[in-house]
Amino acid sequence: MTAFILVSGMFTGTHVWQDTVARLTAEGAEAYAVALTGLDGPRTGPAARVDLETHIADVVAVIDSAGAAGRRIVLVGHDYGIHPALGAADRRAGRVDRVVCLDSGLPRDGAPALAALPDPSLRERLAGAGAGDGADGVLPPPAAPDAWQRWGSTAGVPGAALDRLTALAAPQPLGTLLQPLTLTGAVTSVPTTGVLCTANGASIDLVQMMVGFGDPALRALVDPRVTFFELPTGHWPMLSCPDALTDVLLRAAAGEGHRLTSPDAEPPAHLRPFLLDVPEVPRERHGNVDLHLPDAQEPWPAVLFVHGGPVPAEARPTPRDWPTLTGYARCAAAGGAVGAVVDHRLHDLADYERAAGDVAAAVELVRADPRVDADRIALWFFSGGGPIAADWLDAPPAWLRCLAATYPILAPLPNWGMSGTRFDPALAVANAGPLPVVLTRAGLEVPEIAATVEKFLAAAEECGADVDVVDVPHGHHSFETLDPTDESREAVRRAMRSVLHHVGLPGGR
Structure with missing residues (x-):
């Protein structure tokens, strides 16, 4: 018994x-x-x-x-x-x-x-x-x-x-x-x-x-x-x-239940190849920020890509070397903007404040580069990096031309204990004003994350925020490596065109 x-x-x-x-x-x-x-x-x-x-x-x-x-x-x-x-x-x-x-x-x-x-x-x-x-x-x-x-x-x-x-x-x-x-x-x-x-x-x-x-x-x-x-x-x-x-x-x-797949059995989603064939561009490393540089006339606009998480401190490679983030950065560079990627320190749910500080410092580093047009900046958040976007939605500076988010978490999950904190984009969007938001939504998203996206969109509609939704109906979370389909490729291209348009590049939209 x-x-x-x-x-x-x-x-x-x-x-x-x-x-x-x-x-x-x-x-x-x-x-x-x-x-x-x-x-x-x-x-x-x-x-x-x-x-x-x-x-x-x-x-x-x-x-x-x-x-x-x-x-x-x-x-x-x-x-x-x-x-x-x-x-x-x-x-x-x-x-x-x-x-x-x-x-x-x-x-x-x-x-x-x-x-x-x-x-x-x-x-x-x-x-x-x-x-x-x-x-x-x-x-x-x-x-x-x-x-x-x-x-x-x-x-x-x-x-x-x-x-x-x-x-x-x-x-x-x-x-x-x-x-x-x-x-x-x-x-x-x-x-x-x-x-x-x-x-x-x-x-x-x-x-x-x-x-x-x-x-x-x-x-x-x-x-x-x-x-x-x-x-x-x-x-x-x-x-x-x-x-x-x-x-x-x-x-x-009785010993039943789902068993997890070992990361040694096949590459995890974040380390699989990017779905677009994008050429390498010159890359500079400045502390915890990588700059992927365009072959275009200066000064350049810039797009800063903010990874998700929490990511263990011991994880190697670190996010700025993940195929998805380098792929997006090279796409931005191919379109004429600096593609910047920051390794921030979101290693635990308690680290959001520290990670937000890393992102803010990375923004200043990019804007201070003499080759960059400091008044034409976009921020692009992924997955668990989404809550950090709340700071920029709540009080968007004039130089922030666009905020993008791809399969993001846009409200704290119930078991995070972060309700009522500043890291809640679904609340912050009420103060976004005319800031353009480009949101890429995965149709096969994890339900818990999808619920935060719908909460954000409902709040955005109520306050009249400018949100352009790019849907990937058959895409999962991390669709760029999990679902390398024509539908997924077009979604990445469309989101990138929209962001580049908002930072003033003629090839955008």
């Missing part, structure tokens, strides 16, 4: 698993929701005494009890709960058959749960706090149903369930977030399943994309013992779709 041990996330207790436990039991399995000290039942002591090791011990005790009869154990950690779950699995690796990461990350040895919080500003504030600081050493729970959105999408959760979640929420002891997770390495032998909630901004396609970027920490995800499932719901599937969650957990226990 399989025994499922369920570990809840921040502010929540065993009550969130009530429906899931009932359904698993009805299917012939055993199910145990772990009561975490300080989060379930009355608090018996100062919160400062409750840390991650306390919760790991809570989970270990349930493993020892459930495993005494020789049952197969599947350990499920939701949200913060993956930290004590993984810590317990490391200490009882011989008794745990599988770890399920339910809409959570996969913590690394030495990392505190604080690092996984979706709100960068909150992480920064708590990073300097001790477990005894603040309101009795705790992080207060959401005070109202709509406040849960700060911690993840509530899509699909019935109103009554959200009210109950709020009423039963408990303060999170800061020690559980600040104490680093200590792993011996034994847990690496335990098979793992990731369950991704797509309405919260996660998907298998996005994980595969990140693996393709070459992050060494993600290489373990291509192990055949690692599987993935998606649920079309928000961050609390045990409340929004307990039937579907039960089915996925049973299938995970």
Whole structure:
């Protein structure tokens, strides 16, 4: 018999698993929701005494009890709960058959749960706090149903369930977030399943994309013992779709699920050849910026290309040497403009402010070049670089003649914790005024990203922004290398003609 041990996330207790436990039991399995000290039942002591090791011990005790009869154990950690779950699995690796990461990350040895919080500003504030600081050493729970959105999408959760979640929420002891997770390495032998909630901004396609970027920490995800499932719901599937969650957990226990493709099996999308045959042009390297130079009369207009991400700091080659970006830069140079590409430091979701500073510095470097017409500049954003465009939409300078975006993320995804920050183009477009925007939209886009594009377009229409949409109906994200079709080639040419037209080149449009 399989025994499922369920570990809840921040502010929540065993009550969130009530429906899931009932359904698993009805299917012939055993199910145990772990009561975490300080989060379930009355608090018996100062919160400062409750840390991650306390919760790991809570989970270990349930493993020892459930495993005494020789049952197969599947350990499920939701949200913060993956930290004590993984810590317990490391200490009882011989008794745990599988770890399920339910809409959570996969913590690394030495990392505190604080690092996984979706709100960068909150992480920064708590990073300097001790477990005894603040309101009795705790992080207060959401005070109202709509406040849960700060911690993840509530899509699909019935109103009554959200009210109950709020009423039963408990303060999170800061020690559980600040104490680093200590792993011996034994847990690496335990098979793992990731369950991704797509309405919260996660998907298998996005994980595969990140693996393709070459992050060494993600290489373990291509192990055949690692599987993935998606649920079309928000961050609390045990409340929004307990039937579907039960089915996925049973299938995970059976070893089913999607397996990722190793980047060694074939080149990842960002390293495949560009779809247009563009000639090489002279290239100059200035710090973190490459200039692809045109054979035309000076002064030249310039187009600065801003890559997506996050891209691991260890990724090689770096983005300015990716075929897609060098291809676009050479296209711009062939049309008479400087094609500039910047390597910015978007290595993590917390890096948007730093990356935006890199882009602003790159703009000034390009404009200061005596061969460049500083009053004829365009910015072109790709994928996860899209949120950086918000700064330029919110207050476009007179010299910015055009802003382009290709399969961009144009609003923070729900699990980013960046709602209300400055990096939201869908909000910033209201201040774009007459700035021309050239938006290339992939018809087969990842749904989570497509939703941000539609949000942006709705906002642009409401405020009358000048947006030229270039559609690629049969194109995927990164269509320039994934879908080298005539349709894709024409979309690139059309977008490039439009941008060059806006910077004043006669061959544009």
